[in-house]
Amino acid sequence: MPGNSIGHTLVLTTFGESHGPAVGGILDGFPSLIDIDLDFIQSELNRRRAGQTFFSSARKEDDLFEILSGVFEGKSTGAPIAFLVRNTDAKPEHYLQLKDAYRPSHADFTWEKKFGFRDYRGGGRASARETLARVIGGALAKLYLRKQGISVTGYVSQIGSCSLDENFILKDTAAILSSPVGCPDPETEAKMIGLLEAVKADGDTLGGAISCRINGVPAGLGEPVFDKLSADLAKAMLSIPSVKGFEYGSGFSAAGMKGSEHNDLYITRNRAITTETNRSGGIQGGISNGNEIFFRVAFKPVASLMKDQETVNREGEKVVIKGKGRYDVCVVPRAIVIVEAMAALVITDHHIMQRQPEG
Amino acid sequence: MPGNSIGHTLVLTTFGESHGPAVGGILDGFPSLIDIDLDFIQSELNRRRAGQTFFSSARKEDDLFEILSGVFEGKSTGAPIAFLVRNTDAKPEHYLQLKDAYRPSHADFTWEKKFGFRDYRGGGRASARETLARVIGGALAKLYLRKQGISVTGYVSQIGSCSLDENFILKDTAAILSSPVGCPDPETEAKMIGLLEAVKADGDTLGGAISCRINGVPAGLGEPVFDKLSADLAKAMLSIPSVKGFEYGSGFSAAGMKGSEHNDLYITRNRAITTETNRSGGIQGGISNGNEIFFRVAFKPVASLMKDQETVNREGEKVVIKGKGRYDVCVVPRAIVIVEAMAALVITDHHIMQRQPEG
Amino acid sequence: MPGNSIGHTLVLTTFGESHGPAVGGILDGFPSLIDIDLDFIQSELNRRRAGQTFFSSARKEDDLFEILSGVFEGKSTGAPIAFLVRNTDAKPEHYLQLKDAYRPSHADFTWEKKFGFRDYRGGGRASARETLARVIGGALAKLYLRKQGISVTGYVSQIGSCSLDENFILKDTAAILSSPVGCPDPETEAKMIGLLEAVKADGDTLGGAISCRINGVPAGLGEPVFDKLSADLAKAMLSIPSVKGFEYGSGFSAAGMKGSEHNDLYITRNRAITTETNRSGGIQGGISNGNEIFFRVAFKPVASLMKDQETVNREGEKVVIKGKGRYDVCVVPRAIVIVEAMAALVITDHHIMQRQPEG
Amino acid sequence: MPGNSIGHTLVLTTFGESHGPAVGGILDGFPSLIDIDLDFIQSELNRRRAGQTFFSSARKEDDLFEILSGVFEGKSTGAPIAFLVRNTDAKPEHYLQLKDAYRPSHADFTWEKKFGFRDYRGGGRASARETLARVIGGALAKLYLRKQGISVTGYVSQIGSCSLDENFILKDTAAILSSPVGCPDPETEAKMIGLLEAVKADGDTLGGAISCRINGVPAGLGEPVFDKLSADLAKAMLSIPSVKGFEYGSGFSAAGMKGSEHNDLYITRNRAITTETNRSGGIQGGISNGNEIFFRVAFKPVASLMKDQETVNREGEKVVIKGKGRYDVCVVPRAIVIVEAMAALVITDHHIMQRQPEG
DSSP states (O other): OOTTEEOSSSEEEEEEOTTSSEEEEEEESOOTTOBOOHHHHHHHHHHHOSSSSTTSOOOOOOOOEEEOSSEETTEEOSSOEEEEEEOOSOOGGGGGGGSSBOOTTSSHHHHHHHHSOOOOGGGGGGSGGGHHHHHHHHHHHHHHHHHTTOEEEEEEEEETTEEOOTTOOOOOTHHHHHSTTOOSOHHHHHHHHHHHHHHHHTTOOBOEEEEEEEEOOOTTOSBTTTBOHHHHHHHHHHTSTTEEEEEETTGGGGGGOBHHHHOOOEEEETTEEEESOOTTTTEETTEEOSSOEEEEEEEOOOSOOSSOEEEEBTTSOEEEEOSOSSOOSOOHHHHHHHHHHHHHHHHHHHHHHOOOOOO | OOTTEEOSSSEEEEEEOTTSSEEEEEEESOOSSOBOOHHHHHHHHHHHOSSSSTTSOOOOOOOOEEEOSSEETTEEOSSOEEEEEEOOSOOGGGGGGGSSBOOTTSSHHHHHHHHSOOOOGGGGGGSGGGHHHHHHHHHHHHHHHHHHTOEEEEEEEEETTEEOOTTOOOOOTHHHHHSTTOOSOHHHHHHHHHHHHHHHHTTOOBOEEEEEEEEOOOTTOSBTTTBOHHHHHHHHHHTSTTEEEEEETTGGGGGGOBHHHHOOOEEEETTEEEESSOTTTTEETTEEOSSOEEEEEEEOOOSOOSSOEEEEBTTSOEEEEOSOSSOOSOOHHHHHHHHHHHHHHHHHHHHHHOOOOOO | OOTTEEOSSSEEEEEEOTTSSEEEEEEESOOTTOBOOHHHHHHHHHHHOSSSSTTSOOOOOOOOEEEOSSEETTEEOSSOEEEEEEOOSOOGGGGGGGSSBOOTTSSHHHHHHHHSOOOOGGGGGGSGGGHHHHHHHHHHHHHHHHHTTOEEEEEEEEETTEEOOTTOOOOOTHHHHHSTTOOSOHHHHHHHHHHHHHHHHTTOOBOEEEEEEEEOOOTTOSBTTTBOHHHHHHHHHHTSTTEEEEEETTGGGGGGOBHHHHOOOEEEETTEEEESOOTTTTEETTEEOSSOEEEEEEEOOOSOOSSOEEEEBTTSOEEEEOSOSSOOSOOHHHHHHHHHHHHHHHHHHHHHHOOOOOO | OOTTEEOSSSEEEEEEOTTSSEEEEEEESOOTTOBOOHHHHHHHHHHHOSSSSTTSOOOOOOOOEEEOSSEETTEEOSSOEEEEEEOOSOOGGGGGGGSSBOOTTSSHHHHHHHHSOOOOGGGGGGSGGGHHHHHHHHHHHHHHHHHTTOEEEEEEEEETTEEOOTTOOOOOTHHHHHSTTOOSOHHHHHHHHHHHHHHHHTTOOBOEEEEEEEEOOOTTOSBTTTBOHHHHHHHHHHTSTTEEEEEETTGGGGGGOBHHHHOOOEEEETTEEEESSOTTTTEETTEEOSSOEEEEEEEOOOSOOSSOEEEEBTTSOEEEEOSOSSOOSOOHHHHHHHHHHHHHHHHHHHHHHOOOOOO
């Protein structure tokens, strides 16, 4: 398979460029007889839409989606579900200065080396606008998971130098949706907003991190030895533009621990076998154990600045990229729904794959 | 594809249980006419062998491999290369206490939930002994990469509380191979050994981290948008037993940075276009840019302790797992060659996939 | 991968139902820098369009396609090429009688058993309207093959009891396009038309066969041992609606032959090694040998008749399906371009996969 | 995936050359808790063994297999099942004359063009000895299918000019196993044996055909639109060495029929919906309908003759291949178990994939 598909049994294939006619995708392998809630899908798209806060791009598009197949009388039919979002606010003339110049820390140079050619309008295929299709695919996956009692909740745990306390416990998921930065702790949220204002004033941008928690996953999901649930989550997250790292459960902190500190001891609680602690992040040996799955994803700062940047053009000559266009100060709040979408796709894929053992 | 295969064009499928007749694999898609250096493959296997230091398991096996197909007159033929290593020091009686009990932070419980049944001898299929097949596959990949001028070098950058300095620059790769802990800095190495001795005396174990650097990769490897080189590396690393996190280039530290600090500016050096810094870790937009690729992988501490541990059995009754058997204090030094093998497989896979653009 | 994709390196995924909003697809893995001739693609679509002869369905649609991605400044970019054709003459009310009844030799019953549910409007996803997307994908593949000097030519070799002479040699490919039945031999063509008229008058339908010849394929395409070029062609052909059989080269007649009659002896012609005869159909051991590839595909007669047919409904009660709607007397002439499209996709896929041996 | 694997959810990967150390494979995705009957597997291998009749190759090998993984306490564990058969009667010196010469209608030439190199000993990887691994994989699949009440029965319906009557009805499956030519009709069997004797005396070989019937398959197997059950069967059959054609149900005869003659009318029988006739061969729209699945496969005559044959060598010079070695007069009887094995793998794969519709 070429690179524009992800999944084993449930496969999302996406298409579309930032300034082409449309972005969209096909979700194949989606089970039949699932109620397709169009309003929910639109509400998920709205969560990633630009132009809603002072720190997000001013690109204004309604991002209205259309489903082209696979749904009949409000239900999935088992046929592939194709969908698209038309690009309506594409302003390719903004990007003419990028025709020959390579923007720092963008994919312009590498894409051109790979294909000998690139659609230079706004990043073309490498634009994060492609993630619209992921959000729609993920929303469909969430409709499946909801029926299984599984929920996926992401939130911003870091923006630049501001982080949630390490021992923060998520209680109020509504606070995530109402927070402009997607951070459920009001105190940290306030600091993040202050930091964003300062950085914006300076024409600069910020990185950050998203935490994600998945509840209700039964034990047994994940395929040894390569398609571990953790390995598929890692790949899905690293496939999101700007992501630089992934850790689950104890993550990188495990490297500094002793076995006696780290092990999750098995106990019996309410007549069910579970573990006392959850440093495993709900996954052992690559297979879910029935506990909450949690992981964290690091995003680099947005590479497009409001400041001028030096770079070179195709001939290797120095040129200056002017700081203009419609850029985000920080994409992490808009990326929550993308992280959730990719997680929902992975969990659904593995849920469909898992068969009850015979006998 | 079920879960025991990895790769797109170059596919490694592995088989085998810790205490079954053999472990091995099939490497399919390997190009023809590559010289197969059997001594090199054996030397790679020796790097992961147990029983060589005070802190590794006393399981003593020569781990001699046999190639069953795909090689003729010393060269690869293009046919699948099958190989195996017989299990000779399997002592399944050591594991009878584990028949019904779930070892803390092992895959016993999840495997049983998934398949309704498990080979309880030494972890069965979930044992890290499976990685022997990865090392052989990786050694074959390295033979291909060597011909392309590409090298893959891993080293231990952290064991428990001891870490290499953040600004450590790798100069002496020979020091890695001669170090019992696989750490190229003598000072840090000494501290790591001291720590391991103390922890061993206590019957405990330690986690750690491995850094990996890949040189000579041409620009253009990686398939947008899901099979990014970074995404495939992440999956390959997270598929290794005990791995809890992956980051490349600036990694998690990028979350705390500003765009103006993080961006790699393009420059011309020796008439070639490159970047001034390499926070991108050699990958931009999921495609290699010709710079050194580097990433870091976190390992949790070994879950099997020399101490007794409380757990439950299949019926949910409390039982105690006795601390015995042949365990490692820290597997990270032995895992260097596994990290390299998985990286070599990913790079080779993408190298074979990449076509020169037409026209 | 779920079932709506085909190909290894070049993957076509299709979507769409007969009476849904649109049919279309995504072609992923298509090389960059290929000139995309939109008129050619439309002309290929026109070859499969209904309503052009007395023996084809009266469904009148322009079948205008739109490309949504992957093409920039007239050239392929290497990104996935998405395309769609809107359904404009969908008359779902024609199909209300089929809501509960199973049409004989259609997929109504099996689709419902599989998915517990079906889009009953005109066959839904099982409708041959899906093949529009194959024709577009195939037209793109032909643009690639043309650049490699490879041509794919199908023609009707049988309709009902009328067949081309076994020793017929194709000389005039223009005659295929100008023949309403796609048969290059004027005498056979006339008999076929006469037969179609008689059968139409009777409200009945006819089966037939298509022969296909591929010229210019270099030696070396095909992946042993399962993805043989012949095996992939067989699968591609049997995936076309109504196809019941596939044979290549000597085909079924080989079963009746002796080795000494059947073997193709190697000779040297124009300083190149080739074979004296071509009973192998251009493929030996699943790999192309540089000769013309040829194969034959059998189609069953159209299952929808102008006559009433007895059947049962979901409750197993006898019902009568009225003979009406917009049906074809024989689809084989319209299917030529579909056979060619699938063949072009398979050859392109294998052409992209094949690497020049090293060394 | 490179070409040595087949299947979606149940994947068989094979390895091995005719005169290398061993042939074997890995079956991945096989469900846990299936009883593994080793004697049955060996009895299946024995059905394909040479040296049992006057018309089969004199190569004498016991073909004893070894299972290396995936089975514990007599049951499948869900881990990949690896197996091998050592090559014990390999006589590579017999094949030295083939080092530079291309045997007519063998894969020598194409394999060399593909890989720039070939293992010339007895066909190397292109040898039908590879099918040993298919038989073992197929035997495992049959153990799964047996539990589901599904049986797969192949028999020889044609050898050269001798064919079973078109209206032959299979009643006595035991007669297949007891017939040296695998033909259940005593009269046809006698003619086939006479024909084989005459052709052997002449140093020549014969083609033939195998019919296969699968009973007990529930409705709903097969994945639209490309992974149709019929398409996957076609690919599996065409992947068998020497196969030239595949047809199912009415097959090529459907091309000569009218719709009113061909349609299978739905009826109610024993309160279940079924069809009056079965020209569909148990598959409609690519999905099983609960009826018997049947198909037919054509084999070309063995290309290696006892007679001398003219050919060319790598330099294009005329050379003569001497008629010697250990060849079959007709492989079709030995191929029955291979056809069954491939069919069993395809049906098992689709059986595992099929999910009961929700709701």
